[in-house]
Amino acid sequence: MTEIRTVGLLGGGVIGAGWAARLLLNGVDVVVADKAAGTEAAIAEVMNNARRAYRNLTLCPPGAEGGLTIVQSVEAAAEAADFIQENLPEDQDLKTALLGRASRAARPDVVIASSTSGLRPTALQADITEPGRLVVGHPFNPVYLMPLVEICGGVETSPHVPGRAADFYRSIGLHPLMLKTEIDGFIADRLMEALWREALHMINDDVATAADIDDAIRFGPGLRWAFMGTFLTYRLAGGGAGMRHFLAQFGPALKLPWSKLEAPELTDDLIERLAGQSDDQAAGQSTRSLERLRDDCLVAVMQGLKRHDFGAGRALKQYEEILYERAHQTEMVPDEKIDAPLVLHQSRVAAEWVDYNGHMTESRYLHVFGDGTDALLRFVGIDSAYHVAGGSYYTVETHIMNLAEVSADAPIEVRSHVLGVDDKRLHVLHALHHGTEGTQLATAEQMLVHVDTALGRAAPARPVVRDRLTAIAEAHSVLDIPNNVGRRITMPSAPKGGP
Amino acid sequence: MTEIRTVGLLGGGVIGAGWAARLLLNGVDVVVADKAAGTEAAIAEVMNNARRAYRNLTLCPPGAEGGLTIVQSVEAAAEAADFIQENLPEDQDLKTALLGRASRAARPDVVIASSTSGLRPTALQADITEPGRLVVGHPFNPVYLMPLVEICGGVETSPHVPGRAADFYRSIGLHPLMLKTEIDGFIADRLMEALWREALHMINDDVATAADIDDAIRFGPGLRWAFMGTFLTYRLAGGGAGMRHFLAQFGPALKLPWSKLEAPELTDDLIERLAGQSDDQAAGQSTRSLERLRDDCLVAVMQGLKRHDFGAGRALKQYEEILYERAHQTEMVPDEKIDAPLVLHQSRVAAEWVDYNGHMTESRYLHVFGDGTDALLRFVGIDSAYHVAGGSYYTVETHIMNLAEVSADAPIEVRSHVLGVDDKRLHVLHALHHGTEGTQLATAEQMLVHVDTALGRAAPARPVVRDRLTAIAEAHSVLDIPNNVGRRITMPSAPKGGP
Numbered sequence: 002m003t004e005i006r007t008v009g010l011l012g013g014g015v016i017g018a019g020w021a022a023r024l025l026l027n028g029v030d031v032v033v034a035d036k037a038a039g040t041e042a043a044i045a046e047v048m049n050n051a052r053r054a055y056r057n058l059t060l061c062p063p064g065a066e067g068g069l070t071i072v073q074s075v076e077a078a079a080e081a082a083d084f085i086q087e088n089l090p091e092d093q094d095l096k097t098a099l100l101g102r103a104s105r106a107a108r109p110d111v112v113i114a115s116s117t118s119g120l121r122p123t124a125l126q127a128d129i130t131e132p133g134r135l136v137v138g139h140p141f142n143p144v145y146l147m148p149l150v151e152i153c154g155g156v157e158t159s160p161h162v163p164g165r166a167a168d169f170y171r172s173i174g175l176h177p178l179m180l181k182t183e184i185d186g187f188i189a190d191r192l193m194e195a196l197w198r199e200a201l202h203m204i205n206d207d208v209a210t211a212a213d214i215d216d217a218i219r220f221g222p223g224l225r226w227a228f229m230g231t232f233l234t235y236r237l238a239g240g241g242a243g244m245r246h247f248l249a250q251f252g253p254a255l256k257l258p259w260s261k262l263e264a265p266e267l268t269d270d271l272i273e274r275l276a277g278q279s280d281d282q283a284a285g286q287s288t289r290s291l292e293r294l295r296d297d298c299l300v301a302v303m304q305g306l307k308r309h310d311f312g313a314g315r316a317l318k319q320y321e322e323i324l325y326e327r328a329h330q331t332e333m334v335p336d337e338k339i340d341a342p343l344v345l346h347q348s349r350v351a352a353e354w355v356d357y358n359g360h361m362t363e364s365r366y367l368h369v370f371g372d373g374t375d376a377l378l379r380f381v382g383i384d385s386a387y388h389v390a391g392g393s394y395y396t397v398e399t400h401i402m403n404l405a406e407v408s409a410d411a412p413i414e415v416r417s418h419v420l421g422v423d424d425k426r427l428h429v430l431h432a433l434h435h436g437t438e439g440t441q442l443a444t445a446e447q448m449l450v451h452v453d454t455a456l457g458r459a460a461p462a463r464p465v466v467r468d469r470l471t472a473i474a475e476a477h478s479v480l481d482i483p484n485n486v487g488r489r490i491t492m493p494s495a496p497k498g499g500p
Numbered sequence: 501m502t503e504i505r506t507v508g509l510l511g512g513g514v515i516g517a518g519w520a521a522r523l524l525l526n527g528v529d530v531v532v533a534d535k536a537a538g539t540e541a542a543i544a545e546v547m548n549n550a551r552r553a554y555r556n557l558t559l560c561p562p563g564a565e566g567g568l569t570i571v572q573s574v575e576a577a578a579e580a581a582d583f584i585q586e587n588l589p590e591d592q593d594l595k596t597a598l599l600g601r602a603s604r605a606a607r608p609d610v611v612i613a614s615s616t617s618g619l620r621p622t623a624l625q626a627d628i629t630e631p632g633r634l635v636v637g638h639p640f641n642p643v644y645l646m647p648l649v650e651i652c653g654g655v656e657t658s659p660h661v662p663g664r665a666a667d668f669y670r671s672i673g674l675h676p677l678m679l680k681t682e683i684d685g686f687i688a689d690r691l692m693e694a695l696w697r698e699a700l701h702m703i704n705d706d707v708a709t710a711a712d713i714d715d716a717i718r719f720g721p722g723l724r725w726a727f728m729g730t731f732l733t734y735r736l737a738g739g740g741a742g743m744r745h746f747l748a749q750f751g752p753a754l755k756l757p758w759s760k761l762e763a764p765e766l767t768d769d770l771i772e773r774l775a776g777q778s779d780d781q782a783a784g785q786s787t788r789s790l791e792r793l794r795d796d797c798l799v800a801v802m803q804g805l806k807r808h809d810f811g812a813g814r815a816l817k818q819y820e821e822i823l824y825e826r827a828h829q830t831e832m833v834p835d836e837k838i839d840a841p842l843v844l845h846q847s848r849v850a851a852e853w854v855d856y857n858g859h860m861t862e863s864r865y866l867h868v869f870g871d872g873t874d875a876l877l878r879f880v881g882i883d884s885a886y887h888v889a890g891g892s893y894y895t896v897e898t899h900i901m902n903l904a905e906v907s908a909d910a911p912i913e914v915r916s917h918v919l920g921v922d923d924k925r926l927h928v929l930h931a932l933h934h935g936t937e938g939t940q941l942a943t944a945e946q947m948l949v950h951v952d953t954a955l956g957r958a959a960p961a962r963p964v965v966r967d968r969l970t971a972i973a974e975a976h977s978v979l980d981i982p983n984n985v986g987r988r989i990t991m992p993s994a995p996k997g998g999p
Contacts, residue, residue: 149720186758215729221648226722230714259685301804
């Protein structure tokens with residue numbers, strides 16, 4: 002099989018431009034056939050989005066981009082191409098005619114894929130030369146990010162062509178799903194259409210708005226669909242007893258008017274087939290372990306969305322505000338307790354902080370020390386009002402000693418010893434411990450400087466904060482100076498630079 | 501309104517136990533009426549999952565849990581309750597009868613909510629005293645994590661009751677969706693049912709398996725449903741021209757056999773209503789800005805799932821392996837280039853690394869320096885085979901100087917100066933710069949120790965690595981010693997411990 006260096010795109014609309022972006026960012030040259038005047042500008046805009054998305058998607062340094070050419074005829078795109086992807090409007094006659102023209106201009110071994118959302122490949126094979134090379138490769142918007150591509154051959158498609166298309170798609174980051182049977186709408190669009198048609202009925206019947214319907218999805222089932230789909234989700238909703246139990250419980254609801262779509266009869270044969278496929282899908286994993294995977298994924302999705310303050314992420318953010326306020330109300334550390342290092346931050350090692358060795362990764366130590374500093378600053382009166390008024394402490398220098406490893410889920414606490422305070426500076430040693438009784442895991446000596454954030458420069462802390470910190474520093478001054486204060490890094494026994 | 505300290509749960513199955521977990525973790529006492537022998541053990545298992553999930557969900561320290569009591573009658577649960585939540589099987593007669601008994605035992609002001617997936621609240625009001633207080637509060641599995649709760653009153657429901665239920669649900673982290681019209685299946689279940697029934701048809705027609713269908717969702721539309729639902733997603737699929745354009749393009753497909761559900765007629769009135777609701781939903785945000793939000797959320801969801809190596813996260817992980825391999829093949833740093841600090845890691849500040857001030861958060865500096873160390877170690881020959889064979893460098897000491905702030909998306913690079921090497925130790929100063937020409941943002945002086953990971957103790961590096969590092973250290977020894985090497989933290993002008 003020829004290496005695919007150049008892809009011919011027939012049509013440069015939303016889907017065509019999305020293909021162009023994915024291909025170009027993967028170093029593949031692209032020739033787009035589109036007569037619309039704004040094609041180049043539209044693709045450039047999509048490329049801007051796509052470049053930005055890829056910078057966030059991976060830390061792998063971007064490679065060289067492919068080159069983009071816009072041409073006026075499908076023949077010009079097809080002649081240059083090692084692979085053709087058609088992205089024309091969902092009009093069977095139009096697609097058939099232009100696919101035919103492209104096929105006559107293309108080399109005979111070039112695979113021709115159609116992005117159709119649901120037209121049958123057999124119908125699209127009507128007018129092309131070498132029809133064995135035509136296959137559907139149905140992508141999803143935005144094509145440069147969405148991993149799914151549904152691959153479906155028609156009656157005349159050669160047996161090796163779907164696999165060739167899948168190999169190419171995989172090399173540019175897609176996840177091919179091979180359809181075993183040619184059906185209208187393939188799999189994903191059948192599901193999307195059923196859901197969308199039901200939604201349109203609700204709008205038509207005036208029982209819900211577009212926003213209500215989207216909210217019902219994105220705060221609810223959409224979160225689970227993002228990683229488990231419908232059947233695995235329902236298997237877990239059946240509790241330990243799995244899909245058979247779920248069907249026993251919710252099968253009767255298939256007769257209720259909960260959708261305008263009538264369900265198939267839940268025959269013994271259908272129950273057996275579904276239960277068997279569900280068992281295959283679970284592949285021997287216990288319900289409990291799948292539940293934990295589901296929970297981990299739900300948490301990860303919501304935390305990811307929280308960073309963008311959107312959907313369920315916004316809901317999580319608002320919930321956390323409630324939690325912190327509740328924690329604040331119950332937090333009562335009496336003043337006389339300041340005569341020992343302060344334990345103001347207790348937490349656990351999160352699963353996502355752990356590296357491939359099973360230990361908390363280096364940068365998370367500093368993350369936890371930062372949480373300790375935040376807790377100390379809250380303790381001495383620096384709250385959000387103080388920040389809004391333009392006061393804050395910034396860390397300027399940190400010395401970390403890594404002493405022991407710690408695994409996911411372990412309880413951890415930060416003990417904070419205030420070493421010194423003046424108008425602008427705060428000198429502290431945090432010690433990270435494995436729980437209240439456990440070993441010392443690391444220390445961080447830090448120098449912080451109080452800043453006026455509006456002016457962007459060092460400025461004295463407010464007296465109330467300064468006094469509170471001074472009282473703590475005085476109380477701590479009678480304690481032994483902790484280990485690891487004032488260290489510098491040296492390599493005494495070997496001369497620098499050589500053996 | 502009385503404060504809700506105790507909730508009575510009628511039924512302790514999957515949904516009842518999920519409610520119990522959410523309530524207990526929010527410090528609310530729970531009395532569960534369930535005669536099944538294993539109820540207590542089943543709830544304890546769900547609580548284990550839920551505690552684990554909450555530790556991952558938020559860094560807010562957990563508060564005191566509520567107390568759990570199991571009772572044998574709905575009356576015993578109802579008598580003790582400030583709020584009642586019914587979670588019985590979807591059997592209208594059973595629910596009506598037990599809700600009636602509970603209502604007669606409860607105080608008259610206590611709200612009674614039903615978790616029914618789709619039965620109408622009016623039907624459930626048939627036999628209860630003070631029927632005005634009955635409302636549907638429909639949650640989703642797992643109840644302790646999923647934010648959505650659909651709130652729907654019946655004909656007799658008092659106007660203030662849905663709002664009272666919503667306030668309570670919000671206080672325990674849920675996102676209430678208020679239904680304006682009482683319909684079978686409410687909103688979410690109508691959509692879930694339509695999708696599920698279409699899926700069951702595909703299994704019944706033997707055109708796809710449960711695994712195919714779930715994959716079609718979770719690598720495709722399910723990712724978008726997780727944060728935008730169906731209408732906002734389609735608005736963006738219409739390109740800049742929005743929902744009217746989308747309907748012009750995909751409206752005709754509503755007549756195609758892409759689902760067994762017939763769509764409503766796309767009348768002018770329906771088009772106008774939907775386009776208007778879609779405009780309201782977009783609330784003046786431009787298509788381009790919504791596209792970026794969509795991309796950010798897609799990236800965040802896939803990255804979150806990558807941490808759990810599942811679904812689209814696994815696809816992303818596999819794609820990154822392809823990208824890194826491709827980058828590796830084109831990476832050709834000639835040996836003679838070692839006579840200056842090595843630039844082996846270039847990246848950008850990720851959006852999620854930025855704190856509320858808009859600057860890269862403290863711990864991410866160390867994250868980037870860690871990436872710099874990894875790149876240096878790869879450069880001198882430490883690859884995954886080396887790790888598998890049990891060799892690795894661990895950081896034991898780090899001294900960071902924070903010099904300047906940096907914002908999201910800024911290009912950054914790490915310049916690494918090797919200060920010293922011996923059998924087991926590696927002494928390096930990394931300098932973080934804002935791009936190739938930009939200012940110095942921070943430095944990190946680090947001491948690393950080579951370890952035998954099987955033995956868990958320091959051990960000499962392999963000669964090939966040691967030689968490579970030594971050659972670099974020798975080449976760097978003729979350079980000026982960089983700033984910030986060998987520093988210790990001091991606070992010279994103020995005596996420790998006070999003014």
